[in-house]
Amino acid sequence: MYFRPAASAAFVLIAASAYPVKLPALDAQDPLTSPGFVHFYNNEYDQALDSFEEELKQRPADPDCYDHIAQTILYREMYRNGALESELVTGGNPFLRRPKMEIAPEDKARFEMSIDQALKLSAALLRKNPGDIQVLHAVVVAHALHANYEFLVERAWLDALHDAIAARKANEKILAIDPEWVDAHLVSGVTEYIFGSLPTYLRLLGAIRGFHGSKENGIRQLQWVAQSGILDKYDARILLAAIYRRERDPQVAIPLLEQLVRTFPRNYLFRFEQVQMYSDLGDKRAALSVLAEVESLRCAGATGYANLAPEKIEYLTGNLLFWYGDLDPALVNLRRVTEKASGLDLNTAVMAWLRLGQVYDLKGDHQQAIEAYRQTVNTAPKSAAAAEAENYIDTPYRRKPNA
Numbered sequence: 001m002y003f004r005p006a007a008s009a010a011f012v013l014i015a016a017s018a019y020p021v022k023l024p025a026l027d028a029q030d031p032l033t034s035p036g037f038v039h040f041y042n043n044e045y046d047q048a049l050d051s052f053e054e055e056l057k058q059r060p061a062d063p064d065c066y067d068h069i070a071q072t073i074l075y076r077e078m079y080r081n082g083a084l085e086s087e088l089v090t091g092g093n094p095f096l097r098r099p100k101m102e103i104a105p106e107d108k109a110r111f112e113m114s115i116d117q118a119l120k121l122s123a124a125l126l127r128k129n130p131g132d133i134q135v136l137h138a139v140v141v142a143h144a145l146h147a148n149y150e151f152l153v154e155r156a157w158l159d160a161l162h163d164a165i166a167a168r169k170a171n172e173k174i175l176a177i178d179p180e181w182v183d184a185h186l187v188s189g190v191t192e193y194i195f196g197s198l199p200t201y202l203r204l205l206g207a208i209r210g211f212h213g214s215k216e217n218g219i220r221q222l223q224w225v226a227q228s229g230i231l232d233k234y235d236a237r238i239l240l241a242a243i244y245r246r247e248r249d250p251q252v253a254i255p256l257l258e259q260l261v262r263t264f265p266r267n268y269l270f271r272f273e274q275v276q277m278y279s280d281l282g283d284k285r286a287a288l289s290v291l292a293e294v295e296s297l298r299c300a301g302a303t304g305y306a307n308l309a310p311e312k313i314e315y316l317t318g319n320l321l322f323w324y325g326d327l328d329p330a331l332v333n334l335r336r337v338t339e340k341a342s343g344l345d346l347n348t349a350v351m352a353w354l355r356l357g358q359v360y361d362l363k364g365d366h367q368q369a370i371e372a373y374r375q376t377v378n379t380a381p382k383s384a385a386a387a388e389a390e391n392y393i394d395t396p397y398r399r400k401p402n403a
Helices: 009-018 035-041 045-058 065-080 105-128 133-156 157-177 183-198 202-207 216-226 233-246 250-265 270-281 284-299 309-323 327-339 346-362 366-379 384-394
Strands: none
Touching: 035 045, 035 133, 045 065, 065 105, 065 133, 133 157, 133 183, 133 284, 183 216, 183 233, 202 327, 216 233, 233 250, 233 270, 250 270, 270 284, 270 327, 270 366, 284 309, 309 327, 309 346, 346 366, 346 384, 366 384
């Protein structure tokens, strides 16, 4: 992530000011009033799950409690698989090329049961009051989470689309009741952006099912939620940070990331995103400064950083130096990372081997590069990185002009 000073963290939200600001007509609270969500947004998923289980004991008939548990189980697995890092949604890694996630059978069962209970409880409550916005929001969340699960874990495209449609329908009911209920625009914004980003044939399939995508309109809706939402404002800010990176707009992402770092100081992923954004802006010094700060926090045993693998920081350093053409120090970093690749998340491990091979090729040592490319394939045979590495075995990697 990469840096250029901006006036304030509110800079990224200026575009949302055209929308009327209206708070939800229900007893909505900032998620950070819940200890569970404080843990959740700081990547402390085991603690978050414990907190939400206690919440469920106190409110066993509340569908939100089951949604919180399902969300934590899914995001914990995404975190373990490296799927929360926005490199997976950049232009070089399209949405449909994410690797399938593995999840333990007991976690699958708990996730499915939580979604089922959230929907059953919601249905019972809506029979009594079909216009209950908060319950409709619980339905939206349940279906959206299940769509993500079907997409990432089961690779069941049509099932994921079915749940996405169900989430959208529940969301439309909320907007029919109150078009200015800000949080409801999270799902509609994400839907608009994703379908506006998909290949033409998939956009046509979505249009048949009633989806019409616009990246620009999706971003505007997310900006509105990030500025004026209550229940979903943090999700909107995190999604926007990933989207701004995908859209190659680092100067807009930086102030938003600074805000997220202040709000969630134990979540190192936001600092990693800063490194990428600074690099995109061409500010190598600022990018390396953030990495040095992360290493300092790790060495000091700071909460959220003490258990961070030093090889993860070394990979980001080596990757940064690779793109800046500092091949000798990049080689040192990437060698150290690949020596312990088996202990890293799959995404980092496979990318470290690929980068190592590319560095060897740029230094003119193709035999060493071939070995690194073979390790890339062995590490994650079905990944996009493995497919790229196989191409370089016969044809040495050469950097494209201006890359």
